[in-house]
Amino acid sequence: MDMSERVPxxxxxxxxxxxxxxxxxxxxxxxxxxxxxxxRRMGLTASQIRQxxxxxxxxxxxxxxxxxxxLRQCIEQILGLDRTHRIAIxxxxxxxxxxxxxxxxxxxxxxxxxxxxxxxxxxxxxxxxLEILPADQLKQWLLQNPVQILVLATPSExxxxxxxxxxxxxVRAIWNFTPVDLSLPDTVEVSNVHLSDSLxxxxxxxxxxxxxxxSEKWIRE
Amino acid sequence: MDMSERVPxxxxxxxxxxxxxxxxxxxxxxxxxxxxxxxRRMGLTASQIRQxxxxxxxxxxxxxxxxxxxLRQCIEQILGLDRTHRIAIxxxxxxxxxxxxxxxxxxxxxxxxxxxxxxxxxxxxxxxxLEILPADQLKQWLLQNPVQILVLATPSExxxxxxxxxxxxxVRAIWNFTPVDLSLPDTVEVSNVHLSDSLxxxxxxxxxxxxxxxSEKWIRE
DNA sequence: TAGATTGTTAATCGATTAACAATC
DNA sequence: TAGATTGTTAATCGATTAACAATC
Numbered sequence: 001m002d003m004s005e006r007v008p009x010x011x012x013x014x015x016x017x018x019x020x021x022x023x024x025x026x027x028x029x030x031x032x033x034x035x036x037x038x039x040r041r042m043g044l045t046a047s048q049i050r051q052x053x054x055x056x057x058x059x060x061x062x063x064x065x066x067x068x069x070x071l072r073q074c075i076e077q078i079l080g081l082d083r084t085h086r087i088a089i090x091x092x093x094x095x096x097x098x099x100x101x102x103x104x105x106x107x108x109x110x111x112x113x114x115x116x117x118x119x120x121x122x123x124x125x126x127x128x129x130l131e132i133l134p135a136d137q138l139k140q141w142l143l144q145n146p147v148q149i150l151v152l153a154t155p156s157e158x159x160x161x162x163x164x165x166x167x168x169x170x171v172r173a174i175w176n177f178t179p180v181d182l183s184l185p186d187t188v189e190v191s192n193v194h195l196s197d198s199l200x201x202x203x204x205x206x207x208x209x210x211x212x213x214x215s216e217k218w219i220r221e
Numbered sequence: 222m223d224m225s226e227r228v229p230x231x232x233x234x235x236x237x238x239x240x241x242x243x244x245x246x247x248x249x250x251x252x253x254x255x256x257x258x259x260x261r262r263m264g265l266t267a268s269q270i271r272q273x274x275x276x277x278x279x280x281x282x283x284x285x286x287x288x289x290x291x292l293r294q295c296i297e298q299i300l301g302l303d304r305t306h307r308i309a310i311x312x313x314x315x316x317x318x319x320x321x322x323x324x325x326x327x328x329x330x331x332x333x334x335x336x337x338x339x340x341x342x343x344x345x346x347x348x349x350x351l352e353i354l355p356a357d358q359l360k361q362w363l364l365q366n367p368v369q370i371l372v373l374a375t376p377s378e379x380x381x382x383x384x385x386x387x388x389x390x391x392v393r394a395i396w397n398f399t400p401v402d403l404s405l406p407d408t409v410e411v412s413n414v415h416l417s418d419s420l421x422x423x424x425x426x427x428x429x430x431x432x433x434x435x436s437e438k439w440i441r442e
Numbered sequence: 443t444a445g446a447t448t449g450t451t452a453a454t455c456g457a458t459t460a461a462c463a464a465t466c
Numbered sequence: 467t468a469g470a471t472t473g474t475t476a477a478t479c480g481a482t483t484a485a486c487a488a489t490c
Contacts, residue, residue: 006429007425007429008456008457010456010457010458011457012422012425012426013418013422015421015422015425016415016417016418016419016421016422016425017402017415017418019421020400020415020417020418021402034470034471034472035471035472036471042402045458045459045460046459046471047458047459047460047461048457048458048459050471050472050473050474051457051458051459051473051474053472053473054472054473054474058472058473060471060472060473061465061466061471061472062464062465062466062470062471062472062473063465063466063469063470063471063472064466064470064471064472065470065471065472066472078425078428079421079424079425079428080424080425080427080428081421081424083428085424094318094319094320094322094323095319095323097315097319098315098316098318098319099315099416101315102315102316102416104417105417105420108417108421110420148424148427149420149423149424149427172427172430173423173424173426173427175419175420175423179241181238181242181263189423189426189427189430190423191419191420191422191423191426192419193414193416193419194237194238194241195320195323195414196237196241196325196326196329197234197237197238197241198237198396198412198413198414199326199331199370199396199412200236200237200240200300200302200329201233201234201236201237201412202370202394202396202410202411202412203300203301203302203306203369203370203394204228204233204236204237204299204300204301205233205394205410205412206301206369206370206393206394206410207299207300207301207304208227208228209393209410229480229481231480231481231482232481255446255447255448256447256448257447266482266483266484267447267483268482268483268484268485269481269482269483271447271448271449271450272449272450272481272482272483274448274449275448275449275450279448279449281447281448281449282447282448282489282490283446283447283448283449283488283489283490284445284446284447284448284489284490285446285447285448285490286446286447286448287448
């Protein structure tokens with residue numbers, strides 16, 4: 001498993017997709033899969049799948065294909081899901097609390113360990129048995145209770161400040177739900193869920209399509 | 222504005238980002254911006270920004286740069302945000318109800334018009350003044366009240382079925398929060414928010430980094 | 443006018459696809 | 467062994483970057 005160079009983003013983005021698909025195949029009790037069959041299922045070329053998988057090593061077998069459980073397990077390890085990840089959430093508004101209540105995470109080794117919010121009305125309340133702590137205790141708490149991942153779901157105006165604070169308390173991975181492009185040392189990994197970007201990408205394609213069909217009509221008439 | 226070819230995904234993904242940044246600049250009352258200045262701010266090359274913008278036409282002015290309000294407005298139009306988009310949500314669990322309560326959408330012309338759920342316990346309840354309707358009335362309702370966008374936030378096992386139903390009732394854009402790769406006619410636009418994929422991309426990079434630093438040590442010692 | 447910066451073409455880089463020898 | 471399918475190298479394609487003439 002040679003990891004001497006940073007894996008291209010294009011490949012990294014497909015890894016969870018492979019993982020998800022392999023889990024489906026496993027649930028269907030499929031034992032083996034060829035790059036061609038997997039490609040057909042995912043809408044990728046067989047070549048790309050072999051290329052991607054080989055980035056991490058030869059998990060297949062010539063003339064046979066890939067063992068579904070084995071490949072699933074390998075990708076699970078590559079994704080780091082064989083470990084437990086402790087997660088804290090800052091900002092328990094709509095999205096923050098939805099994440100706090102999301103049960104599926106547990107299955108993949110994620111453990112919600114603390115919730116923080118700045119609103120007096122929320123502090124002290126419980127979500128899934130976990131008490132909401134005052135946001136101004138975040139740094140202190142993190143120093144004593146390290147987490148692997150911080151979920152950032154505060155109002156935009158506090159996002160940068162709180163992220164920087166968390167990083168100074170040792171956080172090295174942020175799952176960012178605010179529409180803010182965080183500026184942090186590049187020793188910190190950030191995964192953005194820019195919800196409105198994703199919604200706008202949808203309206204863009206919808207709009208683009210309408211223009212297309214209009215101009216098609218134009219040509220026909 | 223030549224749109225004879227489909228805009229590459231790479232460009233489409235950056236459009237909402239440009240829009241967001243231009244809005245920030247506008248809020249800071251910046252009147253003009255050069256591709257270089259915008260590039261520095263966003264971490265892109267000036268060249269790429271000019272290339273991207275020119276995909277849609279010459280909105281700049283030689284020797285001056287781009288007018289921030291004008292460019293913002295142009296991209297707003299390109300994204301289709303000058304129109305109103307009616308949205309319905311199916312599945313008002315954690316994520317569905319978080320989306321239903323998200324206030325920011327209104328600003329960009331999105332209007333939440335209906336909520337659906339299959340659970341007896343939820344039907345009849347209200348979120349933001351909107352009553353939750355039985356999911357089995359979805360198709361009927363959509364036929365009478367067309368929406369531009371359907372938010373899909375049901376349990377995975379119903380996602381494909383409900384999406385197909387909505388499409389047969391005229392829906393042409395789906396904002397998909399389920400971890401399912403929907404299979405729909407390509408006349409339908411889908412924007413996926415695969416939350417666990419995004420979380421796993423984070424653990425992958427975190428893990429990858431650890432391997433790096435370990436092997437660095439290895440070399441040093 | 444001179445300086446600045448775009449719009450656009452050409453060069454480079456990286457990612458995807460094709461091809462095929464290795465091998466199970 | 468013969469057939470199938472991987473692992474891997476080479477060819478192609480597309481996206482990014484560089485360069486520069488056009489022009490405000």
